[in-house]
Amino acid sequence: MTDDIQINDGGTLRHLLTLENLSGELVSEILDRAQNFLSIGDRKTKKLPLLRGRSVFNLFFENSTRTRTTFEIAAKRLSADVVNLNIATSSQSKGESLLDMIDNLVAMQADMFVVRHAQSDAANMIARHVPKGIHIINAGAGSHSHPTQGLLDAFTIRHFKKDFTGLKIVIIGDILHSRVARSQIHVLKALGVHEIRVVGPETLVPESLSEMGVSVYNDVDSAIKGADVVTTLRLQNERMEVSLVPSVQQFHKDYGLTKERLALAHPEAIVLHPGPINRGVEIASEVADGPQAVILRQVTFGIAVRMAVMSLLQD
Amino acid sequence: MTDDIQINDGGTLRHLLTLENLSGELVSEILDRAQNFLSIGDRKTKKLPLLRGRSVFNLFFENSTRTRTTFEIAAKRLSADVVNLNIATSSQSKGESLLDMIDNLVAMQADMFVVRHAQSDAANMIARHVPKGIHIINAGAGSHSHPTQGLLDAFTIRHFKKDFTGLKIVIIGDILHSRVARSQIHVLKALGVHEIRVVGPETLVPESLSEMGVSVYNDVDSAIKGADVVTTLRLQNERMEVSLVPSVQQFHKDYGLTKERLALAHPEAIVLHPGPINRGVEIASEVADGPQAVILRQVTFGIAVRMAVMSLLQD
Amino acid sequence: MTDDIQINDGGTLRHLLTLENLSGELVSEILDRAQNFLSIGDRKTKKLPLLRGRSVFNLFFENSTRTRTTFEIAAKRLSADVVNLNIATSSQSKGESLLDMIDNLVAMQADMFVVRHAQSDAANMIARHVPKGIHIINAGAGSHSHPTQGLLDAFTIRHFKKDFTGLKIVIIGDILHSRVARSQIHVLKALGVHEIRVVGPETLVPESLSEMGVSVYNDVDSAIKGADVVTTLRLQNERMEVSLVPSVQQFHKDYGLTKERLALAHPEAIVLHPGPINRGVEIASEVADGPQAVILRQVTFGIAVRMAVMSLLQD
Numbered sequence: 001m002t003d004d005i006q007i008n009d010g011g012t013l014r015h016l017l018t019l020e021n022l023s024g025e026l027v028s029e030i031l032d033r034a035q036n037f038l039s040i041g042d043r044k045t046k047k048l049p050l051l052r053g054r055s056v057f058n059l060f061f062e063n064s065t066r067t068r069t070t071f072e073i074a075a076k077r078l079s080a081d082v083v084n085l086n087i088a089t090s091s092q093s094k095g096e097s098l099l100d101m102i103d104n105l106v107a108m109q110a111d112m113f114v115v116r117h118a119q120s121d122a123a124n125m126i127a128r129h130v131p132k133g134i135h136i137i138n139a140g141a142g143s144h145s146h147p148t149q150g151l152l153d154a155f156t157i158r159h160f161k162k163d164f165t166g167l168k169i170v171i172i173g174d175i176l177h178s179r180v181a182r183s184q185i186h187v188l189k190a191l192g193v194h195e196i197r198v199v200g201p202e203t204l205v206p207e208s209l210s211e212m213g214v215s216v217y218n219d220v221d222s223a224i225k226g227a228d229v230v231t232t233l234r235l236q237n238e239r240m241e242v243s244l245v246p247s248v249q250q251f252h253k254d255y256g257l258t259k260e261r262l263a264l265a266h267p268e269a270i271v272l273h274p275g276p277i278n279r280g281v282e283i284a285s286e287v288a289d290g291p292q293a294v295i296l297r298q299v300t301f302g303i304a305v306r307m308a309v310m311s312l313l314q315d
Numbered sequence: 316m317t318d319d320i321q322i323n324d325g326g327t328l329r330h331l332l333t334l335e336n337l338s339g340e341l342v343s344e345i346l347d348r349a350q351n352f353l354s355i356g357d358r359k360t361k362k363l364p365l366l367r368g369r370s371v372f373n374l375f376f377e378n379s380t381r382t383r384t385t386f387e388i389a390a391k392r393l394s395a396d397v398v399n400l401n402i403a404t405s406s407q408s409k410g411e412s413l414l415d416m417i418d419n420l421v422a423m424q425a426d427m428f429v430v431r432h433a434q435s436d437a438a439n440m441i442a443r444h445v446p447k448g449i450h451i452i453n454a455g456a457g458s459h460s461h462p463t464q465g466l467l468d469a470f471t472i473r474h475f476k477k478d479f480t481g482l483k484i485v486i487i488g489d490i491l492h493s494r495v496a497r498s499q500i501h502v503l504k505a506l507g508v509h510e511i512r513v514v515g516p517e518t519l520v521p522e523s524l525s526e527m528g529v530s531v532y533n534d535v536d537s538a539i540k541g542a543d544v545v546t547t548l549r550l551q552n553e554r555m556e557v558s559l560v561p562s563v564q565q566f567h568k569d570y571g572l573t574k575e576r577l578a579l580a581h582p583e584a585i586v587l588h589p590g591p592i593n594r595g596v597e598i599a600s601e602v603a604d605g606p607q608a609v610i611l612r613q614v615t616f617g618i619a620v621r622m623a624v625m626s627l628l629q630d
Numbered sequence: 631m632t633d634d635i636q637i638n639d640g641g642t643l644r645h646l647l648t649l650e651n652l653s654g655e656l657v658s659e660i661l662d663r664a665q666n667f668l669s670i671g672d673r674k675t676k677k678l679p680l681l682r683g684r685s686v687f688n689l690f691f692e693n694s695t696r697t698r699t700t701f702e703i704a705a706k707r708l709s710a711d712v713v714n715l716n717i718a719t720s721s722q723s724k725g726e727s728l729l730d731m732i733d734n735l736v737a738m739q740a741d742m743f744v745v746r747h748a749q750s751d752a753a754n755m756i757a758r759h760v761p762k763g764i765h766i767i768n769a770g771a772g773s774h775s776h777p778t779q780g781l782l783d784a785f786t787i788r789h790f791k792k793d794f795t796g797l798k799i800v801i802i803g804d805i806l807h808s809r810v811a812r813s814q815i816h817v818l819k820a821l822g823v824h825e826i827r828v829v830g831p832e833t834l835v836p837e838s839l840s841e842m843g844v845s846v847y848n849d850v851d852s853a854i855k856g857a858d859v860v861t862t863l864r865l866q867n868e869r870m871e872v873s874l875v876p877s878v879q880q881f882h883k884d885y886g887l888t889k890e891r892l893a894l895a896h897p898e899a900i901v902l903h904p905g906p907i908n909r910g911v912e913i914a915s916e917v918a919d920g921p922q923a924v925i926l927r928q929v930t931f932g933i934a935v936r937m938a939v940m941s942l943l944q945d
Contacts, residue, residue: 041424045368046396053675055703066419069398073370073423076396081676081706083699097909104696104905107929108703109671275419279412299422356739360683361711381734384713388685388738391711590734594727614737 005127008315015127015136016309019150019186027190031155034301034308040077041303050311051080054111060139061087061117066276067139070299071114074306080112102126106134112310113137120144135313137306143177148309149274150183152302154191156294157229159301160270164188168266170197170223171214172255173233173282174204174244180274181233185212199223200233200255203244220255227265231272232257232282248281258284262292270294320442323630330442330451331624334465334501342505346470349616349623355392356618365626366395369426375454376402376432381591382454385614386429389621395427417441421449427625428452435459450628452621458492463624464589465498467617469506471609472544474616475585479503483581485512485538486529487570488548488597489519489559495589496548500527514538515548515570518559535570542580546587547572547597563596573599577607585609635757638945645757645766646939649780649816657820661785664931664938670707671933680941681710684741690769691717691747696906697769700929701744704936710742732756736764742940743767750774765943767936773807778939779904780813782932784821786924787859789931790900794818798896800827800853801844802885803863803912804834804874810863810904815842829853830863830885833874850885857895861902862887862912878911888914892922900924 006015006022013026040046056075060068068084075082105113113130115123116139123138130136140146161167169188175181175198185196198205199217210216217223224230235251245251257271271283271293279285287293321330321337328341355361371390375383383399390397420428428445430438431454438453445451455461476482484503490496490513503511513520514532525531532538539545550566560566572586586598586608594600602608636645636652643656670676686705690698698714705712735743743760745753746769753768760766770776791797799818805811805828818826828835829847840846847853854860865881875881887901901913901923909915917923 043368044426046370046424047368053673053677053707055676055706065400069400069420070423072398073396076370076398077368081703083702083706085695085699100906100909103926104929105699107926108700108933109676109930111674276415279415296418296422299419300424303423358683359741361685361739362683380715384715384735385738387713388711391685391713392683591730594730611733611737614734615739618738 005124012314013309013312014315015123015138015313016147017123017127017136017138018145019147019183019190020145022147022186022190024190024192027151027154027187030151030305030308030312031158033312034151034155034304037304037307038301040307041300046077047079048077048307049079051075051078051111054080055109056080056082056112056114056310057105057110058082058084058114059087059116060085061115061122062140064116064140067116070302071137071139071306074303074310075112075114077303078307078310080310098122099125099129102129106130110134112313114139116140118142132315137309137313140179143179144182146179146183148302148306149180150187151309152298152305153180153184153231153272154187155301155305156272156298157188157270159297160294161228164191164193167193167228168195168197168226169193169229169231170199170217170227170265171231171233172198172220172223172257173200173235175200175209175233176204176206177236178233181231182212184231185214189213197223197227201245201251221261221264224261224264228269229272230257230262230265230269234274234276235278235282252281252284256280256282256284257287259286259290262287272298275299320439327629328624328627329630330438330453330628331462332438332442332451332453333460334462334498334505335460337501337505339505339507342466342469342502345466345620345623345627346473348627349466349470349619352619352622353616355622356615361392362394363392363622364394366390366393366426369395370424371395371397371427371429371625372420372425373397373399373429374402374420374431375400376430376437377455379431379455382431385617386452386454386621389618389625390427390429392618393622393625395625413437414440414444417444421445425449427628429454431455433457447630452624452628455494458494459497461494461498463617463621464495465502466624467613467620468495468499468546468587469502470616470620471587471613472503472585474612475609476543479506479508482508482543483510483512483541484508484544484546485514485532485542485580486546486548487513487535487538487572488515488550490515490524490548491519491521492551493548496546497527499546500529504528512538512542516560516566536576536579539576539579543584544587545572545577545580545584549589549591550593550597567596567599571595571597571599572602574601574605577602587613590614635754642944643939643942644945645753645768645943646777647753647757647766647768648775649777649813649820650775652816652820654820654822657781657784657817660781660935660938660942661788663942664781664785664934667934667937668931670937671930676707677709678707678937679709681705681708681741684710685739686710686712686742686744686940687735687740688712688714688744689717689735689746690715691745691752692770694746694770697746700932701767701769701936704933704940705742705744707933708937708940710940728752729755729759732759736760740764742943744769746770748772762945767939767943770809773809774812776809776813778932778936779810780817781939782928782935783810783814783861783902784817785931785935786902786928787818787900789927790924791858794821794823797823797858798825798827798856799823799859799861800829800847800857800895801861801863802828802850802853802887803830803865805830805839805863806834806836807866808863811861812842814861815844819843827853827857831875831881851891851894854891854894858899859902860887860892860895860899864904864906865908865912882911882914886910886912886914887917889916889920892917902928905929
């Protein structure tokens with residue numbers, strides 16, 4: 001599963017494909033740079049010339065306006081030229097293979113590809129294929145990984161909790177199919193978090209997940225108890241989970257993050273969610289809108305994190 | 316119906332939501348600024364740095380390439396970064412609420428939202444919701460309002476007629492369902508026009524419209540007689556009007572602006588139309604292409620007016 | 631068939647509509663300028679200020695992400711503001727005529743239209759219609775012409791072969807319906823190539839093509855023999871050709887460019903293809919990926935050629 005293609009010989013980051021096996025040092029370097037970029041967003045002139053004249057291609061094989069927009073904004077704030085490619089309407093439909101298509105975009109002197117694809121290895125395959133000087137960012141791959149989401153989760157936790165040592169972190173929901181959960185687990189382990197608890201319906205949180213180094217809980221209240229960080233995952237109605245849970249109402253009753261449940265966590269616990277939220281399903285509105293939720297701060301941090309990654313990638 | 320949310324305490328414009336109750340002074344300030352911007356469009360380098368580094372989001376919940384394009388051009392000529400969001404394909408489809416979506420875009424440090432929505436109060440709702448520093452422009456809301464269209468109509472009339480005092484203005488067509496008509500009426504009244512006549516099929520121009528301070532005519536020839544400005548409205552085949560008029564041919568016979576009818580107006584009368592025109596329906600081709608039509612000038616003025624509004628909004 | 635609308639009185643290029651009757655001098659001027667731009671693409675900051683503040687509209691009435699992207703990149707590298715119009719979703723659907731639509735975009739102070747349309751005369755019609763100061767580039771028109779493709783083919787051939795005199799050039803496939811073939815033939819003749827051979831199924835390569843000044847071959851091996859340049863055309867499954875050839879397999883057997891066939895050409899022959907390639911149909915994978923194929927170089931050259939054309943057009 002290890003994949004060193006994203007690391008240059010000198011130890012710097014060439015691509016961002018996965019957080020698996022990414023060192024805590026590299027993660028911290030990204031987060032530190034994102035910290036520097038954070039203030040840019042508050043200025044009237046939200047521009048840095050770091051990627052001026054570079055061509056960034058958003059290759060979204062899966063529709064995700066929200067994620068695509070965050071990358072588009074991040075690239076434009078770095079002064080890059082951004083080309084959005086809606087692959088459904090492109091020559092994919094003419095039977096062109098993925099790598100032939102990439103070859104063509106490389107020949108147009110692309111500098112960076114932001115790739116969202118249902119297949120977990122699409123971004124890796126592209127990264128292995130492109131010549132030096134071209135950088136790949138995985139913007140979400142199937143249920144496997146979503147590294148910039150993991151990084152922004154880590155940034156958010158560091159922002160509010162300062163230190164990762166000794167944190168108790170719980171993730172609630174469909175851990176099995178969630179690229180968000182996987183990426184968060186990888187980055188938190190790299191940053192030295194020892195206690196990561198996962199909980200959800202047995203079909204979605206099997207015992208085998210403990211191989212990832214997390215504690216699998218059956219009971220949501222026990223899992224939340226004393227937690228410093230609570231991540232609730234989106235119940236993806238549009239994916240397969242619906243058939244794996246009895247009903248949306250039952251899911252909320254069993255696993256929804258209510259005010260009562262959150263009260264079991266540490267009094268200063270923060271609540272994360274990758275968005276968009278399903279109010280009254282995985283999270284109660286009063287929690288989503290409450291003082292402990294940092295869900296919208298995650299979005300802001302996400303722009304800074306993506307700017308950091310885009311500007312760090314190098315040969 | 317009054318809504319002061321668009322005016323700051325100091326009397327400046329924070330949002331542009333409606334022309335209802337907008338003072339003649341503020342309208343004139345916008346038109347004066349648009350006048351200054353008009354020459355920019357004739358230059359080879361059509362750029363001003365006024366919104367450099369700002370993030371403008373075009374949120375079009377209704378498809379309107381034409382209007383979206385004018386805002387996109389206006390924003391780019393002010394050096395803003397523009398993100399176009401096609402809401403049909405965005406997370407609206409994942410059941411995200413409008414305000415949750417707005418919160419997310421605000422968290423991405425948006426500076427301005429240009430909103431087109433079928434519901435008349437969508438832009439207002441967003442304006443009430445967003446924090447200070449973020450500005451909303453209503454780019455057309457249901458049949459209720461289309462303020463930048465009203466402003467560009469006013470700009471056009473001022474350009475050709477200099478003075479609003481004593482003007483006779485007639486609007487022909489489906490006044491009841493037209494955001495263009497409503498916005499034009501509001502702005503003209505703010506600018507001191509006393510004689511605004513409306514005429515069209517009885518179902519679309521009921522007597523009750525006289526509450527808006529306009530004169531309701533039954534006979535199109537009497538309405539046009541001596542008018543200085545003739546606005547014909549698009550018969551919106553794609554909306555409901557078709558079932559409210561006997562037939563397109565009959566509509567043209569009864570209300571279409573022909574050369575003969577236009578001859579009843581003041582010899583120097585100008586003809587306005589919001590576009591796109593239906594040739595041979597609400598307007599005869601020889602009128603649309605004739606010397607009195609200023610329909611394409613309206614388009615040019617519209618860019619300058621939108622640049623003026625975008626650059627004037629402030630806290 | 632001659633159309634001088636694209637040439638100014640002074641002999642400079644106002645529009646690029648067709649390569650028919652374009653002089654070798656003008657073609658060489660474009661290729662020379664493209665040569666100067668080629669190195670821009672290798673820089674980190676791929677930007678020139680030549681079209682800064684100009685508004686370029688991509689009007690694609692036919693879907694072609696690949697071609698649209700190359701024009702978008704070319705325009706952005708020249709610092710223009712680019713507006714992409716998806717015409718299917720625009721007011722065309724409201725019954726607006728093409729020229730009314732163009733009038734509106736002209737009124738928005740467009741500087742350049744890049745037009746892709748199924749009808750061969752659409753770009754010409756627009757060029758005849760627009761006022762001075764506005765420039766039209768034909769980005770592909772039906773089966774008639776695709777001038778920037780022809781120019782990039784010529785650029786590619788000049789790059790590898792230096793001199794056009796004495797070259798033997800063969801084009802294989804559906805010559806009859808190919809805008810690529812027509813444009814390549816026009817430009818090569820302007821540049822003084824004497825021996826252009828065409829070969830393909832009889833239904834697609836009728837004898838009457840010899841009126842274009844090319845040699846019509848019946849036998850593919852004889853046609854390839856000794857050629858310096860071999861252009862294979864895409865078998866357009868999505869167009870009509872499929873019904874005009876017995877089967878894809880048979881087409882490959884009869885006309886596919888295999889390693890064996892290519893061995894009949896000059897040992898230093900180069901292989902061109904407009905892309906996207908159908909591997910195993912008009913071209914064997916080992917040829918497409920082999921040392922003689924310059925297909926991806928064509929893509930790179932295509933950006934430089936489009937930048938050259940965009941920056942050369944003038945009144």
